[in-house]
Amino acid sequence: DIQMTQSPSSLSASVGDRVAISCRASQGLGDSLAWFQQKPGQVPKLLIYGASTLQSGVPARFSGSGSGTEFTLTISSLQPEDVATYYCQKYNSVPPWTFGQGTKVEMK
Amino acid sequence: EVILVESGGTVIQPGGSLKLSCAASGFSFRTHDFNWVRQSPGAGLEWISYISNSGRTIYYADSVKGRFTISRDNAGSSLFLQMNSLRVEDTAIYYCTRDRWDDSGDYIPSDHWGPGTLVTVSS
Numbered sequence: 001d002i003q004m005t006q007s008p009s010s011l012s013a014s015v016g017d018r019v020a021i022s023c024r025a026s027q028g029l030g031d032s033l034a035w036f037q038q039k040p041g042q043v044p045k046l047l048i049y050g051a052s053t054l055q056s057g058v059p060a061r062f063s064g065s066g067s068g069t070e071f072t073l074t075i076s077s078l079q080p081e082d083v084a085t086y087y088c089q090k091y092n093s094v095p096p097w098t099f100g101q102g103t104k105v106e107m108k
Numbered sequence: 109e110v111i112l113v114e115s116g117g118t119v120i121q122p123g124g125s126l127k128l129s130c131a132a133s134g135f136s137f138r139t140h141d142f143n144w145v146r147q148s149p150g151a152g153l154e155w156i157s158y159i160s161n162s163g164r165t166i167y168y169a170d171s172v173k174g175r176f177t178i179s180r181d182n183a184g185s186s187l188f189l190q191m192n193s194l195r196v197e198d199t200a201i202y203y204c205t206r207d208r209w210d211d212s213g214d215y216i217p218s219d220h221w222g223p224g225t226l227v228t229v230s231s
Contacts, residue, residue: 043221044145044203091215099152099153
């Protein structure tokens with residue numbers, strides 16, 4: 001099975017900072033990579049699919065990049081409402097559709 | 109409005125069986141693929157099962173293969189998860205999620221999630 005590794009596992013940043021979260025796959029995925037945001041006490045929410053396509057309604061400060069085995073979620077200017085845990089998930093044609101272990105984003 | 113609502117979660121003893129349901133409304137249920145995703149207390153997300161729109165293609169995570177069975181009722185707009193031989197480590201919130209295709213023909217995974225239902229396996 002393909003393993004998904006996120007880094008860092010947690011980070012602390014200030015309002016307005018640029019934040020980047022990495023997701024690495026043990027084998028190539030093409031662009032079959034999604035990012036989810038889960039705020040404390042809430043249900044996960046899809047942010048990005050196809051590695052870089054922003055889901056409808058998601059603020060433009062969120063962006064995704066990468067393909068193959070290396071992917072990045074970037075928040076261009078961190079806002080207080082972005083405090084959450086972020087997960088990547090592979091969804092290529094071969095299951096299981098594994099999630100990364102999550103990256104917890106906190107405000108400094 | 110897309111609505112997914114899971115039900116059936118409860119406290120159950122190890123070795124027991126339970127069937128979860130997910131009632132869908134606000135969209136054409138029969139044209140979508142679905143998943144079950146779970147989250148143990150304080151832990152991350154774990155994908156556990158997928159079913160295609162027709163029900164003909166089904167996948168499971170190794171952690172539940174042989175014990176859990178996913179199914180759907182397109183006429184009744186419902187998704188199910190039959191859980192047998194439950195273990196303490198199956199304790200989690202269980203979410204049903206909907207997949208879809210966008211206008212460009214790209215696949216969108218889990219664009220909608222239900223609020224989840226809590227299953228607690230404990231003696």
